[in-house]
């Protein structure tokens with residue numbers, strides 16, 4: 385969704401400074417990266433700015449930022465290729481790559497629960513979503529283990545809201561009683577999920593800044609997990625001094641990457657007027673205005689609007705902005721749901737599947753609710769469970785290796801070494817859904833039940849089997 389992601393099609397050669405490394409980064413590199421970032425924000429968000437560049441009109445914004453836009457032309461001109469990237473290009477692309485690596489690390493390592501069942505369930509959801517969604521959408525989803533809503537609803541009311549946030553209602557204030565409950569919940573999540581709990585965050589169908597005590601809640605989060613959670617707000621201009629303090633608070637050694645949703649070109653200009661490029665080096669501007677070079681996720685309110693208009697044809701099936709495979713907690717309602725991202729559908733219009741919901745009033749009932757939801761994390765199939773495989777899957781033999789292929793998605797199963805069994809299983813389950821028991825019986829002429837069950841289990845864990853749970 386950001387200019388920085390696209391820029392990574394350029395290869396890096398030569399020296400660059402790490403912005404997120406352990407060593408402090410020089411002020412010159414930070415300034416250079418933040419100014420290029422600002423230029424690309426204008427290019428992504430402002431159509432007139434893009435038109436001017438394309439038509440070759442001398443770029444005043446580049447001069448104002450003390451940049452020569454030709455030095456990094458491949459970042460904004462899709463036709464431009466270079467053999468020898470400039471120093472500016474190298475530095476900026478390496479900055480983007482660092483952020484992409486941190487995102488991948490959060491999904492594959494830092495966000496992994498210690499809780500064995502949770503870990504296995506979450507990994508199956510990650511595998512399944514990579515298969516179902518557009519690769520760029522799937523790569524961007526970190527599958528955080530939990531998120532917490534500190535309000536009921538949102539005051540902003542965006543027409544496209546991918547999670548269809550209701551109007552702002554009650555707010556969970558930082559009272560003495562609520563503070564104790566909050567700290568107990570964080571401790572409980574830390575104990576039950578483990579190290580990966582630090583990848584949680586504190587908003588969903590809410591704007592965090594609607595809660596006047598938000599900063600107090602995330603300070604407790606930092607005290608429990610050792611890091612501040614990411615903050616995404618559409619209201620940086622409404623709360624300028626608060627946001628400035630929040631950025632200072634979260635930009636310490638850990639350099640939390642926060643996000644501003646940009647609802648109009650004018651908002652972007654005001655954000656640029658109020659914050660220096662360097663102040664926003666760790667803040668991604670998420671373009672949400674109509675003129676921006678970004679496709680809206682086909683989920684929530686946007687899905688409803690797209691359905692009413694011809695825009696529906698332009699959207700992909702990868703519609704979701706959900707990024708949690710785990711618990712969605714609402715402190716006002718005292719509710720906790722188990723969810724995972726899915727492409728939005730009539731069944732799951734908000735782009736996430738809900739496996740169950742429990743309620744709590746205190747830390748004991750919160751623990752009990754979590755235990756019930758851990759019990760809904762399915763990690764093995766039973767004989768009566770109905771399974772199927774998408775009809776466009778095929779089994780391919782290349783030399784001695786067996787692959788399963790679906791469109792551009794290819795997977796090699798280390799457990800599968802019997803081509804006849806795997807291809808028969810795929811043919812059977814792509815034709816019609818069957819129970820596990822029926823599948824085993826139908827394949828008895830090819831393999832013994834334990835061998836078939838082992839293969840079914842491998843496909844289940846790899847997220848290849850369709851199973852509604």
Ligand code: SF4
Pocket residue numbers: 538539540541542544545546547548549588589590591617618
């Ligand atoms: S997109 Fe975010 S800011 Fe906009 S209505 Fe939804 S939750 Fe609120």
